Amino acid sequence: MRRDAMVAESHRKPPDHAHARLSLMTAPLTALTEFQRLEAQGSWRETPQARLREVIVSVGEASLTLMDPKSDQPLSHWSLPAVTRINPGKLPALYTPSSEAPDETVEIDDPLMIEAIERVQRAIASHRASPGRLRGVVTGLAVLVMLGGLIFWLPDALIRHAARIAPPAQARDIGLAVLADLERSAGAVCRRNSGQQVLDWISPDLVGADALVQVVPGPLNGARRLPGDLYVLGGDLLTTTPGPEAAAGHLIAARLAVEDKDVTLDVMRHAGLMAALRLMTLGTLPRDAMQGLGEAMLAEALPRPDLAALPPAFAERGLSTEPYARSIDPTGAAVLPLLEADPIRDGVPPAQLLTDEQWLALQQICAG
Template sequence: MTALREYQRLEAPGLWRAAPSDQRSEVVVSMGNATLVITDMRDRVLTHWSIPAVNRANPGQRPAIYHPDGDTGETLELAESEAQMIDAIEKLRAGIARQRPRPGRLRLGMMLASVAVVAALAIFWLPGAVRDHALRVVPSVKRIQIGASLEREMQSVTGLPCRAPAGVEALAKLAQRLPPTRGTGALRVVHGGVATTATLPGGTILIDRSLVEDYEEPDVVAGYIVAARLRARAHDPLGRLLDHAGLIAAFRLLTTGDPGEDALRAYAEYLLADAPAVPLANEVLLEGFKAWSVRAAPYAYARDISGESTLALIEADPFADEVPPPILSDGDWLRLQGICGT
């Protein structure tokens, strides 16, 4: 049985020499299972060549010249007329070559895999890691400065905060009544630009004037402030800015202490374009209303005048059967309603 199934036995004459200084001699080449057997004309075996170790000295040329791997001095020449033997050897060599490991391909595959891992880390892990590190190391003072810069970017739409003196004093009392768990807790009533409220890095909350002008009781604006405080507790306002601005802004914040004017401007436009508020579970809201001693029902009806979509807040109002401490006195509430003047 030969190494090629289509041949029962394959033999061919050839010229062989053991060393460059030797004379070439006529031999018979036979193909075995894994070797080329070279015999002299008296049928004496001269040598065996392992087929996987057979190299060709002149690829594509005839007569074909072969030699063992690593020994170019020992050669076997097959005439052009021995095409069947030459084709058989070449077929075997090609099949063996396909089965051999490719160190270069392996290295290339490993390199591409490494690049893919690095790219995946850069895309999926690095932005979050840089963002989280920035949020851990940026001090409160810097957060307040960033919030103030963001507020200035928004003032082209919101205008300057409403500043009627009596109203500003009442607003300060409202901030004291609803203190934050972190940040400055400052409140600003603005002429427009925000749908209800917008919380800035540092904790300042911008309040649309409609929340103080369009309702008869301060519980509504108080409810929106509580919701804003809860969102800031669950979702850091600086983190939301960096989520919107991206990795470069986070790097800039870490290296220079400033996310950059472009990042602030883009985020200001996002907030002013009625950015969707982060949803809060009813349980979270109700716990907040209880903690700050604010009735939930006025806020719920302000969100949905029919009360259908906010029924859970209305029915579970922690102060449905008792009166919490007043949000503001009647006089302060009237003064707050006039904070924006005419």
């Protein structure tokens, strides 16, 4: 007989101890709450030595109650999640309140009651397992997010740390490694002693006492700042301009365009994580760490500072902004603010950077 027929029949017949007694909910919500109350006759043994006793077994939402059929007084309460069937698949079904101490038992032969107990147990188990699965899923996702964050964040964090903690001497070595790769495309560093002496003499006033300025014969469209307060100047600025003012202006602009730690960080990102780890642990870089960086630099636009920051810096050194501006744009259209804010026009006394002999020696730094 189908379940709905069994339920309907149970409503038509008066309840007794030989058949299950039940009442339906008016608006069922879930499989667990299909029955408000389900009762059936059973045989209860309180201990293995006790005699069987007829009881009414009642299923609640989470408990199994055994009652005296004469007085309706509860004799025992069992927790449904802990109820264990001792003889699966056999009739009458034999249940115990705990698999760990199966002394107390009850026999039930009503199929509807047996099925109800199993359904309630399954529903409770499912309800209790779902939060655990959800926590497992959430925990798994959190771990994946953390691992993903580490994968994407940790390498850059280590590279940043390596760039930040590099002492000046180590930063200079990094800059020299970049310069060595730059020489592949821009030509070997010009090393004529008389010209380098002029650079070493003038560079403290332009870019700082600890700065080192080097010249390469190839055009750089200005000057570039490398790690370790190292500056590289294109030889074209020395051979195509009437005086040292344009070259001096490009060195000042290179200092203002980027901080030493920032350019070190950019270089270390090119070198990569393994180079950063080696730098932090051994203090040296792999020989090929900067390979290709010089060519990439030449292909990029030269970093330029904010034009508004240049006139005050030029004024401190008694320099006109016009030679620098005209070396960028001979027409002056793109650098009009520099021309209009020329400190010399505003009355700043012009400084003589170099003597004619010094300028000639500097122009010949790449000769011979």
